[in-house]
Amino acid sequence: xxxxxxPYCDEYRDEEEFAPKGQAHIARPAEPESCSxxxxxxxxxxxxxxxGVHHELWVHALGCRKFFNITRNSASYEIFETYxxxxxxxxxxxxxxxxxxxxxxxxxxxxxxTVGSRPENETLNKSSDTxxxxxxxxxx
Amino acid sequence: xxxxxxxxLVKHALSHxxxxxxxxxxxxxxxxxxxxxxxxxxxxxxTAYYLAKNHGIKNVAVVExxxxxxxxxxxxxxxxxxxxxxxxxARLYDHSLDLWKGLSQELNxxxxxxxxxxxxxxxxxxxxxxxxRRVHANRLNGIDxxxxxxxxxxxxxxxxxxxxxxxxxxxxxxWQKTAGVARHDAVAWGYARAADALGVDILQNTEVTxxxxxxxxxxxxxxxxxxxESKTIGCVTAGNSGVVAGMAGLKLPLESHPLQAxxxxxxxxxxxxxxxxxxxxxxxxxxxxxxxxxGAGINGYLGYGxxxxxxxxxxxxxxxxxMFPTLSRVRMNRQWGGIVDTCADACPILSxxxxxxxxxxxxxxxxxxxxxxxxxxxxxxSLAKGEMHPLAAPFSIDRFNTGALVDEHGAAGVAH
Numbered sequence: 001x002x003x004x005x006x007p008y009c010d011e012y013r014d015e016e017e018f019a020p021k022g023q024a025h026i027a028r029p030a031e032p033e034s035c036s037x038x039x040x041x042x043x044x045x046x047x048x049x050x051x052g053v054h055h056e057l058w059v060h061a062l063g064c065r066k067f068f069n070i071t072r073n074s075a076s077y078e079i080f081e082t083y084x085x086x087x088x089x090x091x092x093x094x095x096x097x098x099x100x101x102x103x104x105x106x107x108x109x110x111x112x113x114t115v116g117s118r119p120e121n122e123t124l125n126k127s128s129d130t131x132x133x134x135x136x137x138x139x140x
Numbered sequence: 141x142x143x144x145x146x147x148x149l150v151k152h153a154l155s156h157x158x159x160x161x162x163x164x165x166x167x168x169x170x171x172x173x174x175x176x177x178x179x180x181x182x183x184x185x186x187t188a189y190y191l192a193k194n195h196g197i198k199n200v201a202v203v204e205x206x207x208x209x210x211x212x213x214x215x216x217x218x219x220x221x222x223x224x225x226x227x228x229x230a231r232l233y234d235h236s237l238d239l240w241k242g243l244s245q246e247l248n249x250x251x252x253x254x255x256x257x258x259x260x261x262x263x264x265x266x267x268x269x270x271x272x273r274r275v276h277a278n279r280l281n282g283i284d285x286x287x288x289x290x291x292x293x294x295x296x297x298x299x300x301x302x303x304x305x306x307x308x309x310x311x312x313x314x315w316q317k318t319a320g321v322a323r324h325d326a327v328a329w330g331y332a333r334a335a336d337a338l339g340v341d342i343l344q345n346t347e348v349t350x351x352x353x354x355x356x357x358x359x360x361x362x363x364x365x366x367x368x369e370s371k372t373i374g375c376v377t378a379g380n381s382g383v384v385a386g387m388a389g390l391k392l393p394l395e396s397h398p399l400q401a402x403x404x405x406x407x408x409x410x411x412x413x414x415x416x417x418x419x420x421x422x423x424x425x426x427x428x429x430x431x432x433x434x435g436a437g438i439n440g441y442l443g444y445g446x447x448x449x450x451x452x453x454x455x456x457x458x459x460x461x462x463m464f465p466t467l468s469r470v471r472m473n474r475q476w477g478g479i480v481d482t483c484a485d486a487c488p489i490l491s492x493x494x495x496x497x498x499x500x501x502x503x504x505x506x507x508x509x510x511x512x513x514x515x516x517x518x519x520x521x522s523l524a525k526g527e528m529h530p531l532a533a534p535f536s537i538d539r540f541n542t543g544a545l546v547d548e549h550g551a552a553g554v555a556h
């Protein structure tokens with residue numbers, strides 16, 4: 001259950017007043033006519049699905065009815081920030097990782113039941129060449 | 141494998157049931173396998189079983205980060221049906237239903253498959269038109285499905301409120317008699333025991349942490365118990381598929397959401413079929429133990445927390461009490477969530493990927509349990525041959541770029 005601070009109402013309200021609308025910051029292709037099938041498919045269907053920090057679009061459906069963004073941890077459900085449309089997030093996966101590094105704290109993984117992609121995975125994968133497999137679909 | 145039988149039960153009773161054999165071994169990982177299955181849920185174990193049984197590939201490992209069937213296999217509401225609208229999905233789910241029918245005998249394990257019928261209710265004219273369209277499509281595909289009206293529903297389920305006073309009056313339903321329920325964790329255990337007997341290594345508490353990929357060909361996995369090599373790897377990781385795909389540098393058109401279910405206190409037999417309503421959004425059956433098994437909706441936000449929001453449970457129980465007013469004072473016993481991986485078209489992904497040798501079987505979303513048998517069967521055939529089985533071919537990941545979606549959302553009577 002979330003207790004969400006609507007950045008327009010500037011007030012904490014119950015989750016039931018809000019509706020999630022998926023990933024935030026998806027830009028419509030500037031020239032849809034010249035999109036390849038891959039680009040168009042990526043725009044329509046391929047979404048970030050991280051276990052961790054996620055920027056998402058919500059609407060205050062039973063309040064001011066305005067759209068806004070939330071940065072949230074999809075595993076612990078912690079809300080880091082809410083911000084208005086057109087603004088950029090202050091908290092990102094990168095900024096949190098940097099902060100954890102500085103303080104020397106080891107990020108909790110929430111127990112093995114919720115274990116997923118961990119930072120050490122990247123170093124494990126380094127020995128192998130993943131260049132062929134690297135996803136070309138960019139997200140805005 | 142020690143076969144189970146009535147005689148065996150009597151024999152073991154004489155020794156106070158102290159000498160039952162373990163159902164599967166707990167092997168140490170070998171360095172190399174012919175096929176590795178990532179994910180030890182129902183679908184993964186079924187895949188391993190059919191690989192060994194039908195294709196003679198017995199040097200197989202099932203790698204599971206937790207315990208067998210600890211994810212969605214043991215968290216669903218156990219409904220098995222095949223009344224899907226489109227030809228592609230109807231074929232796949234009906235193939236599964238065929239395999240369910242003989243499963244207990246095949247595995248020598250009682251999966252308690254009970255064909256008690258499933259009805260999908262219609263509450264307004266448009267619902268009834270959709271139901272008729274789907275029932276006609278089902279019948280053309282050879283699936284037993286019929287339209288029944290309110291008085292027939294009342295005859296099958298006496299506790300349901302079919303009066304005109306109801307806020308959402310029940311006008312009729314689609315009715316699939318051969319559909320039903322099964323004991324979900326027995327399915328995982330049964331497949332595990334049968335696969336183990338054929339030589340499959342089931343590696344629990346073994347978490348995949350990365351893939352070994354060279355020149356676009358996968359050749360192994362990194363795990364917390366060391367590296368394991370194989371040139372064919374099938375990932376059957378449900379809600380975590382996006383995370384696992386990310387380790388191979390792939391992106392899947394999936395979103396992971398929490399889906400909740402709950403059970404009531406046990407009570408005397410009151411419901412001997414499965415009632416689903418898409419319109420008021422609630423579905424229910426009664427387990428052999430006596431508790432009412434109730435499925436709630438998904439939470440619309442991305443979540444890996446295996447828990448959902450309280451109001452989702454509240455809305456579901458409102459729908460249940462709307463349909464069954466007599467249950468208004470029943471207390472709920474337990475509630476839980478699972479992580480479902482949903483596709484835009486509510487159909488699964490059974491597909492090769494850009495990485496050679498790396499296959500994915502995921503995206504079953506809110507209704508994968510019913511397909512455990514068929515999914516394992518066709519995925520095993522695909523892994524064995526290196527080419528997708530004809531029943532699996534329409535569910536390629538390419539459909540999200542070609543546009544050839546199998547649009548079951550809102551068309552299949554899916555209750556989500």
